[in-house]
Amino acid sequence: MTSQAARVLVLNSGSSSVKYQLLDMRDGTRLAAGLVERVGESASRLTHTPADGGERSRTGRIADHDAALRAVAEELARDGVGLDSPALAAIGHRVVHGGPVFTAPTVIDDDVLAEIERLVPLAPLHNPANITGIRTARALRPDLPQVAVFDTAFHTTMPEHAARYAIDVATADAHRIRRYGFHGTSHAYVSRRAAELLGRAPEDVNLIVLHLGNGASASAVAGGRCVDTSMGLTPLEGLVMGTRSGDVDPAVVFHLERVAGMGTDEIDHLLNKKSGLTGLCGDNDMREIRRRVDAGDPSAELAFGIYVHRLKKYIGAYYAVLGRVDAVVFTAGVGENAAPVREAAVAGLDALGLVVDPELNAVRSREPRLVSPAHARVAVAVVPTDEEMEIARQTFALVDA
Ligand code: ADP
Numbered sequence: 218m219t220s221q222a223a224r225v226l227v228l229n230s231g232s233s234s235v236k237y238q239l240l241d242m243r244d245g246t247r248l249a250a251g252l253v254e255r256v257g258e259s260a261s262r263l264t265h266t267p268a269d270g271g272e273r274s275r276t277g278r279i280a281d282h283d284a285a286l287r288a289v290a291e292e293l294a295r296d297g298v299g300l301d302s303p304a305l306a307a308i309g310h311r312v313v314h315g316g317p318v319f320t321a322p323t324v325i326d327d328d329v330l331a332e333i334e335r336l337v338p339l340a341p342l343h344n345p346a347n348i349t350g351i352r353t354a355r356a357l358r359p360d361l362p363q364v365a366v367f368d369t370a371f372h373t374t375m376p377e378h379a380a381r382y383a384i385d386v387a388t389a390d391a392h393r394i395r396r397y398g399f400h401g402t403s404h405a406y407v408s409r410r411a412a413e414l415l416g417r418a419p420e421d422v423n424l425i426v427l428h429l430g431n432g433a434s435a436s437a438v439a440g441g442r443c444v445d446t447s448m449g450l451t452p453l454e455g456l457v458m459g460t461r462s463g464d465v466d467p468a469v470v471f472h473l474e475r476v477a478g479m480g481t482d483e484i485d486h487l488l489n490k491k492s493g494l495t496g497l498c499g500d501n502d503m504r505e506i507r508r509r510v511d512a513g514d515p516s517a518e519l520a521f522g523i524y525v526h527r528l529k530k531y532i533g534a535y536y537a538v539l540g541r542v543d544a545v546v547f548t549a550g551v552g553e554n555a556a557p558v559r560e561a562a563v564a565g566l567d568a569l570g571l572v573v574d575p576e577l578n579a580v581r582s583r584e585p586r587l588v589s590p591a592h593a594r595v596a597v598a599v600v601p602t603d604e605e606m607e608i609a610r611q612t613f614a615l616v617d618a
Contacts, residue, residue, distance in 0.1 A: 223242045225305075226239050232342065233257055234254050235285045237250065239298055242613040247268060248267075248268050248298050257281060259278050261285075263279065263285075263289070267296045275288075282353045286350075287357070300358055305361065308358065313343035313369075314340035314397065315336070364611070366611050375443055380395050398448050399452045407602050411426070415544060425536065426546045427562070433455070434456060435528075459495060524558070546599070546600050574589060577589070
């Protein structure tokens with residue numbers, strides 16, 4: 218590999234969308250970013266932001282992922298950073314489910330692609346779209362290394378007692394039922410940046426990382442390795458999310474089947490799309506919920522209360538799992554921006570060494586920062602996540618070796 222080839226194109230292919238970023242790994246600059254939405258529909262839209270800003274967009278039918286990637290390639294070429302450039306070192310693909318197989322980023326060949334396909338039953342909504350993106354990118358640049366970076370990989374260090382459900386072992390093994398966890402790329406990035414913020418080596422710190430976006434997950438990270446996480450077989454388990462319930466008694470499902478006469482798909486839809494903050498109060502955006510709380514709206518207050526109560530339970534649980542905690546770290550849309558969530562999640566936990574400084578907590582910034590007072594026994598931090606940068610970093614580390 219020539220030393221000039223230091224650009225990585227990161228692709229996140231969803232069922233009807235493609236998100237992308239082109240990053241220069243020599244200095245971490247973002248050369249372009251964008252999104253193709255409503256792929257396959259008549260009103261598809263491509264929004265492209267070059268390095269110097271000046272967003273461009275175009276609408277009109279983009280028939281499939283192949284057409285989407287070709288449109289992206291045209292936009293990049295207009296900026297002089299096209300896919301045929303010798304400066305492009307690799308394409309890094311976000312892949313949601315790596316199952317028990319993929320514990321690290323992996324250069325994609327036919328065998329790897331076949332293995333990702335075998336994992337489709339574990340992630341029927343996500344892996345097929347990721348695979349389409351990989352196939353399309355390989356067809357466009359067959360000579361270029363393509364790397365899969367898995368959402369589950371960071372969590373494969375979980376010990377068996379954290380990864381296993383207490384169900385019949387033979388049944389669990391036959392159907393690959395265990396806790397995989399997701400958002401791993403974000404938890405990995407944020408853990409590393411949090412250690413930097415504390416001025417310590419990742420191996421020396423124990424962290425509770427709270428990724429609170431539309432989806433939300435907590436993880437317990439001991440010396441840079443994940444030892445527990447709140448999402449499980451699927452991203453449904455754990456914290457209250459925008460539209461997902463998080464933890465419920467599994468018997469709720471049987472009850473809905475037997476008593477409410479609901480079918481499996483209907484219950485799946487209820488728990489994944491019509492629950493969480495949306496189910497509780499009709500809104501999934503924390504900004505709107507806070508506006509309603511401030512206006513005295515009781516259903517928004519209850520939704521906020523349930524959201525924060527669940528967070529607090531996971532902080533307590535992971536504190537016990539880790540034994541010693543150096544920092545609780547908030548990230549993603551809600552974690553980075555919603556000061557009231559951070560304040561309420563650690564309220565009353567002074568005995569555990571957890572305190573938030575109201576002034577520091579009110580600061581708005583894109584930089585990693587502490588929101589706990591200087592004397593606090595356990596730091597409370599905000600570390601903005603950057604999953605694309607982490608995918609590019611892991612991809613480049615593999616191909617530049
Ligand atoms: P995704 O999981 O889709 O990547 P993000 O991490 O971007 O989500 O988080 C999106 C969520 O972040 C929004 O739904 C909203 O609840 C929350 N959010 C974004 N900005 C703010 C803000 N200024 N204050 C409170 N919440 C915010």
